[in-house]
Amino acid sequence: MDYYVAIASIVGIHALLGLSVYLVAISGQMSFGQQGFFAIGAYLAGMGTALWGLPLLPSLVLGALLAGLIGIVVGFPALRVRGLYLAIATYGFGEVVRLVFLNIRYTKTIGDRVVGPNGAEGFRHVRYVFDRGFTGLQFLGIIAAVVAGVAVLFYLLDRSKLGAMLRAVEEDEVAAATVGIDVTRVKVLAFGAAGAVAGLGGGLFIHFSSYIDHDMVALPLAIASITYPILGGLGSFVGPILGAVLLVSLTEGLRVLHELRMFVYGGLIIVTMLVRPRGLVDEALVLRAKRWVRPRPMPRGGDVP
Amino acid sequence: MKRLWRIGSVVALGALLAWPAGAGAFQSEGTVRIGAMWALSGPGAFFGKSSHGLASLAIDEINEAGGLVVGGKRVKMQLYAEDDACNPEQGLAVVRRLATVDKVLFSLGPSCSSVAEPVFGTLQKRLDDPGDTGLQLLFFTDTATKFGLAKLSPWVFRNTPDEPAMYDFVVKYLKENYPDLKTVMVAYESDFAHSASTWKLALQPALERHKYHQVVEVVDWRWLDNEFGAQVAKLRRANADIYFSLTHTPSTCPSFRELHRQRVKPRIIIGVTSIAAGEVLRQCPDVAEGLIAPSNFAPITAKAKQVADKAWERYSADSHIHSVPAYENVHLMKVLIEKAGIKNTEESLLEDRRKVRDLLARVGTFQGVVGKIKMNPDDHPVRPRDVDKDMILVQVKSAKWTVFWLPANLKQN
Amino acid sequence: MPRILLDATEQLLNGLMYGSLYALIGGGFTILFGVMRKLNLAYGSTIMAGAYVSLIPFYLFGVPAWVMLLSSIAGAVAVGFLVELVCFRFLRKGHELAPLLTTIGMLIVIDEAIVHATGAVGLEYARPFGEESLAWGPFLVRPDYLAILVAALVCFSLIFFLIHRTRLGRAMRAVAERPQAAQILGVSLRRINVLTFALTSALAGVIGFFAVVSVGAARPEMAVWLTGKGLVVTVLGGLGSLRGAILGGLLLGVLEFETMWFLGTSYRDILAFLLLFAILVVRPAGLAGARAT
Incomplete structure (x- = not known):
């Protein structure tokens, strides 16, 4: 049981990372640096409970806020850059964050433990969850609540004016600007919100693992975070969540294959993309799902955007 | 619709594979389960694979000699080796798999200190405190060497270099x-x-x-x-x-x-x-x-040479400072499991782990492959549950590791 | 000459020589992106696969270095065709994100194959360029880095000749500029794609040989390092601009060596990425790109 709870917890944390990339993507940007915000959220939330004695919730909020704030700061220069250029530029940002944490030492001795970010030796003893008697299942409940909360926000966003503005900016920036959408504001806001979502994921992660170091927020996490929305599909916020569910449970589920595990894992990614090049939940599927919920034909036909 | 089926099959495949086959074992089946988490894939696999080989050799030796005696019955040792790919997140999942799916009595590994950090950090810190919800799984580590790891939890013991x-x-x-x-x-x-x-x-x-x-x-x-x-x-x-x-x-x-x-x-x-x-x-x-x-290891004694040769012959496993402890740990645990009076049932698993843990904490000195090894007790001020063992200086000469310096007590052998 | 200037010059020389390796890697990414408008994230693995293939005749027969270079090229081309077949050929048009994931999948598969074939142990490689640095006045110069510089000059000369002076090059440029128009004029897109793959994979074979020679041993995790450097150089230079990639590679090389010497490891990495971020903000289409915006 604990094993499946742990897998589900990892899925939830990674889903937040995937949603964060998705949020940037639907404003027409491409970020390969969300692991940097994840790291900021993790280190700050960890410091909140382990060093400053704050409860879990304020610590998570603190981490998410700082990550969101830095997201806004990064969002402004990122406006000038687009597409793959932006992906690599944001990867540069993620690496700078990682290297900063590799060099930061800010520790306190509590009892016989040295607590706090400690350079290459990592940030140990974030044991709030275990010391307060949370079971794995209860903490999974917290993770699930956060993911559900974020998902509800995304659902509302899809139906709001802001969501329509985001999609409009993704489709055609110039056209969006001519109908009076403040493109700068929308994009920077998306970057900030995406940073906060990744920061939340990081805050949950450090409390799940009790430990973090710079190596855990390096390239592999960056690759994972873009894999979820691309494989899951950018048609709806369900896509990145589905991507995280599938890929994390495959990593674990394929254990029965022993030596062949990673071969099959890589192979399945290729096959999935060949069969569904726009991801599992693409725009066409979203449209079909909407029709299925509301069987009446859509007023203006059903051509795929 | 075809496409929907395809998605469905992918999802089903994922769900199916995530559900590993649970098998009944324990005393009734005549086995005692021991676990391990090592880097068996990815760039760190060299260390994991050699530890796997040396542990497997020790288990073979025990089982070929008739297994071990638990509750008056002869049972065989069975190894559940899981791959953590030297990845901390996989380690966090795998440790729970070992504890609650594979239901092992204790675990060897991990190979990487970066995996050991979160895995040991999420184990129970205060024994007997129900308010501490950390995982209760006994570790007897062979490889992860970073200073201070055994201090993270009383469930962690290490046979690693000081x-x-x-x-x-x-x-x-x-x-x-x-x-x-x-x-x-x-x-x-x-x-x-x-x-x-x-x-x-x-x-x-x-x-x-x-x-x-x-x-x-x-x-x-x-x-x-x-x-x-x-x-x-x-x-x-x-x-x-x-x-x-x-x-x-x-x-x-x-x-x-x-x-x-x-x-x-x-x-x-x-x-x-x-x-x-x-x-x-x-x-x-x-x-x-x-x-x-x-x-801590060089093939200087007849026993050490024999172990190194057999491990290479059977499992193509290198015997070295980090893999030989896996062999030593399995042999020591065999003795302790026989002594601990465990019930070896699914229900008694937590108590059994605790009994073996307490014995290991009090084991004191035991015989290693090249010399005596001393396990520090729980109340050791600096390095609780870590070992003191003989140190050897080795040197590369003509593409081989040779002995450069030996302590006096090992010279007599 | 004062010591600080001597040091700076020595690191400049090293940076230019090593930077030409970065330029080659970036060049491989750039040619493929220029023609197909797609990134191949399995390129680093293709490079390593070539190097590993060349280890087979080396360990079996102890062949000389030029045979290893050729077998590295052959191995990389074979793996390159496999990547094209599996990751690109059957992908329907208009999905610019999909090849990112198919090639990541391929990267995982190739790396894992290497790990299993070698027991995850680094393997000793040939050292055809001698064991000691050459003393040029006050400077020590690595002969294998000189060889990289020469290899880069030869490769880029050949590539520029191919692109600007041959029919194939013209067709490639046509596809890069206006794929539809090129098709109407009778250029086979598939043929050009496959030939582009052959060209960049052959380049991967050359890179694999020289990169592994400079390290002295082949290790599977070098693939990720190669991919990372290649992406940075490609973007720094301006996606699709070969001149930009060369410039970007040399710049990165010099920057890394100078900051390493004067400021240390931490600054080397941080400054490289800060510079990348800054350059992209000031020149959003890279060093050589003006068109892309």
Whole structure:
């Protein structure tokens, strides 16, 4: 049981990372640096409970806020850059964050433990969850609540004016600007919100693992975070969540294959993309799902955007 | 609709595979389950695979001799080895798989200190405290060496090198035997926790304590770097007598080549403990010639030679400082499991783990492959649940590790 | 000459020589992106696969270095065709994100194959360019880095000749500029794609040989390092601009060596990425790109 709870917890944390990339993507940007915000959220939330004695919730909020704030700061220069250029530029940002944490030492001795970010030796003893008697299942409940909360926000966003503005900016920036959408504001806001979502994921992660170091927020996490929305599909916020569910449970589920595990894992990614090049939940599927919920034909036909 | 089916099948496949087959075992089936988490895939697999081989050899020996006696019945040992790919998140899942799906009595591993950190950090910290919801799984680690890991939880025991003591001895040995070599230069991997802590927590304090050597240059690089020209040029300028290369094989070999290229010739080169494995001999035996490393294993006794040969024959596994402990741990645990009076049922698993844990904490001295090993008790002030064992200095000579120095008690063998 | 200037010059020389390796890697990414408008994240693995293939005749027969170079090229081309077949050929048009994931999948598969074939142990490689650096006045110069510089000059000369002076090059440029128009004029897109793959994979074979020679041992995790450097150089230079990639590679090389010498490892990495971020903000289409915006 604990094993499946742990897998589900990892899925939830990674889903937040995937949603964060998705949020940037639907404003027409491409970020390969969300692991940097994840790291900021993790280190700050960890410091909140382990060093400053704050409860879990304020610590998570603190981490998410700082990550969101830095997201806004990064969002402004990122406006000038687009597409793959932006992906690599944001990867540069993620690496700078990682290297900063590799060099930061800010520790306190509590009892016989040295607590706090400690350079290459990592940030140990974030044991709030275990010391307060949370079971794995209860903490999974917290993770699930956060993911559900974020998902509800995304659902509302899809139906709001802001969501329509985001999609409009993704489709055609110039056209969006001519109908009076403040493109700068929308994009920077998306970057900030995406940073906060990744920061939340990081805050949950450090409390799940009790430990973090710079190596855990390096390239592999960056690759994972873009894999979820691309494989899951950018048609709806369900896509990145589905991507995280599938890929994390495959990593674990394929254990029965022993030596062949990673071969099959890589192979399945290729096959999935060949069969569904726009991801599992693409725009066409979203449209079909909407029709299925509301069987009446859509007023203006059903051509795929 | 076809496409929907395809998605459905992908989802179903994922769900199906995530559900591993649970098998009934334990006393009724005549087995006792032991677990392990190692890096069996990815770049760290060298260490995981050799530990796997040595542990499997020990289990074979026990089972071929009739198994072990639990509750008056002969049972066989069964190994559940899981791959963590040296990835901390996989480690966090796998430790729970071992504890609650594989339901093992105790676990060997992990290979990587970076996996051990979160895995040990999420174990129970205060025994007997129901308010501490950390996982209750007993670990008897063979490889993860970073200083202080066993302190993270009373469920963690390690049979790994005591690096502060080793480097303290090395510094003292150099001072006594090579009094004219006074200057020291150091290279370490600043992004690799084990290497960085060997420098900051083991070697640097030892050099300060003995107040004999003068550190003239310290350089660092990343453990996956491929270019060392600038750092080695600094070492060339420093031109010290003694060079401590606290680096792992991927950067050690190319940096040694660079030393050679730039004609840097320290009188003595000392390596990191993990270097005393076969990897460096396969990558750069030529430039590693003369390298000295502190170790706990060398095939110096008849027993040690026999173990090394058998492990290579059966499992193509290298016997070295990190893999031989896996062999020793399995043999020690066999004795303790027989003594602990466990019930070996699914229901008694937590109690059984606790009984074995308490015995291991009080085991004191036991026989290793090359010498005696002493397990520190829970109340040891600095290194609880870590071991003290004989230290050997080994040296690369003609593409082989040979013994450079032995303690007096091992010489008599 | 004061010492600080001597040091700076020595690192400049090293940076230019090593930077030409970065330029080659970036060149491989750039040619493929220029023609197909797609990134191949399995390119680093293709490079390593070539190097590993060349280890087979080396360990079996102890062949000389030029045979290893050729077998590295042959191995990389074979793996390159496999990547094209599996990751690109059957992908329907208009999905610019999909090849990112198919090639990541391929990267995982190739790396894992290497790990299993070698027991995850680094393997010693040939050292055809001698064991000691050459003393040029006050400077020490690595012969294998000189060889990289020469190899880069030869490769880029050949590539520029191919692109600007041959029919195939014209067709490639046509596809790069206006794929539809090129098709109407009778250029087979598939043929050009496959030939582009052959060209960049052959380049991968050359890179694999020289990169592994400079390290002295082949290790599977070098693939990720190669991919990372390649992406940075490609973007720094301006996606699709070969001149930009060369410039970007040399710049990165020099920057890394100078900061390493004067400031240390931490600054080397941080400054490289900060510079990348800054350049992209000031020149959003890279060093050589003006068109892309």
